[in-house]
Amino acid sequence: MLSQEQIIEANASLAGTSPLEIVRWAIARSDGRAIVSTNFRPFEAAILHLVTRVQPGIPVLWVDHGYNRPATYLHAEDLRRRLGLDIRAYLPRMTVAHRDAVHGPIPTTGDEAALKQFSAVMKLEPFQRGMRDLAPTVWITALRKVQNPNRAGLDVVSADANFGSLKVSPFFHWTDAQMEAYLAEHGLPNEWDYFDPAKADEKRECGLHAAWGGQALSKA
Numbered sequence: 142m143l144s145q146e147q148i149i150e151a152n153a154s155l156a157g158t159s160p161l162e163i164v165r166w167a168i169a170r171s172d173g174r175a176i177v178s179t180n181f182r183p184f185e186a187a188i189l190h191l192v193t194r195v196q197p198g199i200p201v202l203w204v205d206h207g208y209n210r211p212a213t214y215l216h217a218e219d220l221r222r223r224l225g226l227d228i229r230a231y232l233p234r235m236t237v238a239h240r241d242a243v244h245g246p247i248p249t250t251g252d253e254a255a256l257k258q259f260s261a262v263m264k265l266e267p268f269q270r271g272m273r274d275l276a277p278t279v280w281i282t283a284l285r286k287v288q289n290p291n292r293a294g295l296d297v298v299s300a301d302a303n304f305g306s307l308k309v310s311p312f313f314h315w316t317d318a319q320m321e322a323y324l325a326e327h328g329l330p331n332e333w334d335y336f337d338p339a340k341a342d343e344k345r346e347c348g349l350h351a352a353w354g355g356q357a358l359s360k361a
Contacts (some may be wrong), residue, residue: 142278142300142307151298160311163297164195164281167309171279178202178268178282178349180337181209181217184312184320186329188283191311193224199281201228202271206263207237208247212334219330229275231267247338260339265303268349272304284310287317303349 143151155163168175177192177199179185192199203217221228233240240263248255272280280301301308312320324331 148298148300152296155297160191163309163311164192167279167281168196174277175279175281176200176202176275176277178280181213181332182335183331183333185283186220186331187320187323188312189220189224189226190327190329192281197225198227200275201226202275203228203230204264204267205230205232208338210334210336213332216330216332229271231271233263233267235262264339269304277306280306280308282308282310283312285312285315
């Protein structure tokens with residue numbers, strides 16, 4: 142793990158470089174233990190295409206919380222075939238049917254405590270399990286600052302307190318238009334029917350990239 146000073150220096154040195162150069166920088170420093178995470182949401186094909194150009198067969202950590210729509214599962218299988226993805230899927234310990242029977246419908250933003258508990262059980266715990274099994278030194282993500290206000294204070298390189306890894310987000314400064322252009326340039330599909338029950342709305346964090354995620358995990 143880099144020190145905070147080294148992270149600041151890394152972000153300064155990577156400013157203005159291409160996502161491809163950022164991925165090469167990250168993987169060169171991973172000691173063979175880099176992973177990429179995905180949820181197969183819109184534009185995720187770009188990060189998966191990018192990292193497999195640099196390291197074919199890189200482990201792809203996917204938390205399948207069970208609430209994905211059919212289009213998302215079909216998109217995942219399409220990208221698996223196109224890019225030769227080594228998908229490591231982690232599922233919650235409680236099935237969707239079991240959770241819904243015991244706890245009822247997915248909580249809304251009107252019940253923040255219940256929504257955080259939902260996130261911890263159905264998304265954060267399986268993600269933590271995956272990170273523990275794969276033990277990456279570098280975690281490559283599709284995080285972008287335009288996705289919600291909570292991410293504007295982050296950067297390309299950051300230390301992840303929740304999962305103890307160096308987090309690298311090569312497309313962090315890119316706009317939707319740039320992402321669309323990348324997909325078009327490389328003939329990649331997109332997936333617009335994606336639904337994340339742990340967010341409830343697009344401006345909310347699910348806990349993977351927020352400090353409260355670690356607190357929710359400790360209580361789950």
